Amino acid sequence: MAKKRLTNEFARYVEQLREPERESVETFFRVLDQHLRLSREWKRQIVRDFENALLWYHWHEVPLSRALELLSPEKLGGFYSRPADDWFPLDAAAKVYPLSMSHKQMAVFRLSLYLDADVVPELLQMALTFTIKRFPFFATTIKNGVFWHYIDAAKRRFPVEPEATVPCADINVSMTGSKSFRVLYYKNRVSCEFFHILTDGTGGMVFLKSLTAEYLRLLGGEVKCEKGVLDIGALPDASESADDFSKYVSGKKSSGFVDKPAMQMGGRLAKVKPCQVIHFDMAAEELHSAAKARGASVTALVTAMMFIACKAAMDRQHGTVHIQVPANMRRYFESKTLRNFSLYANIHLTLEEITTVEEILPRVTEQLKAGLAFEKMQEMMNGAVKLVRSVRLVPLFIKCPVARVVYGFLGDRAFTTTLSNLGVVEVPEGMAEHVRKMDFVLGTVALARAAVSMVTVNGVATLSIAKLTTDPSFEERMRRLFAEMGIQIRISGSELYGF
Amino acid sequence: MDFEIVYPHIKKQSIAMLYVRYIFGLLFMAAAVVCVAVNIILKGKAWSVIVLWSLYMVWTLVLKAPLVERNLISQGVKLLVTTVILLILIDWLIYPGWAAFVVPIVAYGALIVLAVLFFVNVSKQRHNVMPLILLTLLLAVASALALFVFSETRWPMIVLAVTAAVLLIATAFILKTRLISELIKRFHIK
Numbered sequence: 001m002a003k004k005r006l007t008n009e010f011a012r013y014v015e016q017l018r019e020p021e022r023e024s025v026e027t028f029f030r031v032l033d034q035h036l037r038l039s040r041e042w043k044r045q046i047v048r049d050f051e052n053a054l055l056w057y058h059w060h061e062v063p064l065s066r067a068l069e070l071l072s073p074e075k076l077g078g079f080y081s082r083p084a085d086d087w088f089p090l091d092a093a094a095k096v097y098p099l100s101m102s103h104k105q106m107a108v109f110r111l112s113l114y115l116d117a118d119v120v121p122e123l124l125q126m127a128l129t130f131t132i133k134r135f136p137f138f139a140t141t142i143k144n145g146v147f148w149h150y151i152d153a154a155k156r157r158f159p160v161e162p163e164a165t166v167p168c169a170d171i172n173v174s175m176t177g178s179k180s181f182r183v184l185y186y187k188n189r190v191s192c193e194f195f196h197i198l199t200d201g202t203g204g205m206v207f208l209k210s211l212t213a214e215y216l217r218l219l220g221g222e223v224k225c226e227k228g229v230l231d232i233g234a235l236p237d238a239s240e241s242a243d244d245f246s247k248y249v250s251g252k253k254s255s256g257f258v259d260k261p262a263m264q265m266g267g268r269l270a271k272v273k274p275c276q277v278i279h280f281d282m283a284a285e286e287l288h289s290a291a292k293a294r295g296a297s298v299t300a301l302v303t304a305m306m307f308i309a310c311k312a313a314m315d316r317q318h319g320t321v322h323i324q325v326p327a328n329m330r331r332y333f334e335s336k337t338l339r340n341f342s343l344y345a346n347i348h349l350t351l352e353e354i355t356t357v358e359e360i361l362p363r364v365t366e367q368l369k370a371g372l373a374f375e376k377m378q379e380m381m382n383g384a385v386k387l388v389r390s391v392r393l394v395p396l397f398i399k400c401p402v403a404r405v406v407y408g409f410l411g412d413r414a415f416t417t418t419l420s421n422l423g424v425v426e427v428p429e430g431m432a433e434h435v436r437k438m439d440f441v442l443g444t445v446a447l448a449r450a451a452v453s454m455v456t457v458n459g460v461a462t463l464s465i466a467k468l469t470t471d472p473s474f475e476e477r478m479r480r481l482f483a484e485m486g487i488q489i490r491i492s493g494s495e496l497y498g499f
Numbered sequence: 500m501d502f503e504i505v506y507p508h509i510k511k512q513s514i515a516m517l518y519v520r521y522i523f524g525l526l527f528m529a530a531a532v533v534c535v536a537v538n539i540i541l542k543g544k545a546w547s548v549i550v551l552w553s554l555y556m557v558w559t560l561v562l563k564a565p566l567v568e569r570n571l572i573s574q575g576v577k578l579l580v581t582t583v584i585l586l587i588l589i590d591w592l593i594y595p596g597w598a599a600f601v602v603p604i605v606a607y608g609a610l611i612v613l614a615v616l617f618f619v620n621v622s623k624q625r626h627n628v629m630p631l632i633l634l635t636l637l638l639a640v641a642s643a644l645a646l647f648v649f650s651e652t653r654w655p656m657i658v659l660a661v662t663a664a665v666l667l668i669a670t671a672f673i674l675k676t677r678l679i680s681e682l683i684k685r686f687h688i689k
Binding site for chain 2: 039083084085087089098101102103104141142143144145146147148149150152162163164165166167173174175176177186187189271272277278279392393472475476479491492493494495497498
């Protein structure tokens with residue numbers, strides 16, 4: 001009914017235009033039609049998106065000529081007019097995700113950007129329609145091969161949606177042409193949630209920034225294509241969709257992934273994952289100063305604080321706490337890939353060793369330095385690629401159940417929690433003044449009661465905790481530690497979604 | 500800890516499926532255990548195997564649908580394969596002597612339905628063609644082999660073998676080079 005009303009409204013709008021304007025609108029839609037060679041339903045929906053955007057411009061008194069220029073169908077390129085014939089094998093890191101996923105567990109992460117005004121869904125939709133063509137491996141759907149999964153091109157309308165589920169909720173990737181990411185909006189927040197097969201935090205951030213830049217351009221702003229914002233008018237570069245694990249693997253020494261089981265925090269596991277998300281916003285300068293005063297990096301300081309908080313969330317007195325710290329491999333190797341290119345270091349301390357932040361910080365720093373050393377990362381990468389190659393001829397129907405069991409026993413049990421720090425994100429001129437802050441939320445895994453992630457933009461550092469238990473000990477201890485260091489934090493988050 | 504809520508309220512419906520699957524899982528497990536126990540206590544024919552297989556069918560087809568590639572063709576193929584197994588189990592465990600006649604007819608009917616689904620929307624369904632190709636290949640070979648085993652019930656198998664072979668050729672003719680690229684994708688080891 002609402003759709004029909006809008007179509008009628010657009011028809012009325014066109015009717016009241018003067019003859020030359022009406023002709024320009026008709027020409028616009030004729031050109032648009034030439035750019036859309038999709039199924040009737042997708043085509044109808046995309047045309048309606050253009051109508052809605054034109055109506056929005058009309059209501060906001062943007063001249064028609066300017067609106068038609070901003071929404072020019074030429075910006076679609078040939079993306080929607082060519083058949084979906086492309087496909088991509090999964091990169092070495094991504095291969096585990098579809099193998100180990102289940103109805104209860106899917107590796108999804110979320111990046112959000114908070115603007116200075118509420119999001120206009122009509123324009124965000126157009127921004128996504130224009131942006132997706134620059135990221136061809138995002139416009140894909142996952143498929144079963146005989147030996148490995150792969151991602152197959154999907155030409156369709158990619159919709160933006162109002163937030164209606166828990167953050168990092170499973171994405172339905174099962175249907176023909178299903179997408180493996182979603183773009184959501186809520187008030188002034190634009191969020192992208194990605195199934196990890198597509199990309200890692202760095203690649204996801206490039207997508208989110210490029211999408212937001214295009215959205216701001218559609219609002220009339222001027223945003224430069226720099227600092228991780230891609231020119232959506234340019235052709236995709238093959239190196240952006242390359243599997244750089246295979247490129248940089250060397251036949252030398254490799255390391256395994258098996259580690260001793262880690263202690264897990266207490267608290268009953270919730271059925272809804274995550275059962276709550278909490279954000280700590282703070283001045284990046286204060287956090288940086290606190291770390292500097294202790295002769296450590298921000299990641300080391302927060303990791304040390306997490307050890308203390310983990311201990312506070314456990315009843316047991318003996319055992320080892322493991323914190324997984326992902327490492328961006330682009331720091332070690334020349335890479336333009338927007339797909340997965342990260343590994344991790346495992347930092348561990350026994351419960352007896354965990355005393356105060358000041359006391360454990362040198363050990364954490366030392367372990368981080370050793371764990372994130374180039375040689376260590378190279379060995380781990382060699383090990384990952386070697387593992388993938390060694391099972392490449394095992395059929396998928398055997399690999400899937402085996403991977404699920406192995407991942408359940410080894411993958412999740414090997415760490416107590418995770419700290420993924422995306423670092424300082426730079427945004428280009430024209431966009432920076434509209435960005436209040438960002439946040440980065442990791443999806444929870446099977447056992448780890450909390451997943452911690454961090455991102456800093458425009459001087460605001462946001463630490464996010466995705467919870468898998470209602471026990472508040474971990475986050476309460478983190479808050480106290482920040483307070484003890486004199487770092488002012490502003491807390492926000494979600495309701496408790498379930499138990 | 501008190502803080503500002505910056506996420507929308509989530510309707511219970513969006514998380515209800517989690518609980519539905521959990522409750523049905525428990526009910527199915529209970530039904531399976533009770534059936535097997537009653538069957539063992541009462542002895543006689545192993546009817547509980549049929550119950551177990553039927554529960555498995557409902558569980559995999561309805562409640563725990565595949566996470567990748569769930570479409571009409573793949574689900575249709577799965578339904579056909581599990582139904583054929585169910586029929587064979589009934590024939591074998593309860594009332595023997597009719598499966599060699601009925602199974603090819605059921606498979607033939609299902610194959611026609613799947614072929615219609617494919618041919619009415621080739622541009623969309625070409626992405627889902629692989630299960631259909633594997634099924635037709637399997638049915639063509641199985642029914643051809645069955646001709647030698649079951650000498651008295653030949654015509655349903657002949658019809659099935661010919662239909663499957665024709666369907667396979669028609670699919671290859673329509674998809675042409677796309678069939679090759681589909682096979683390359685499906686069998687890649689990169």
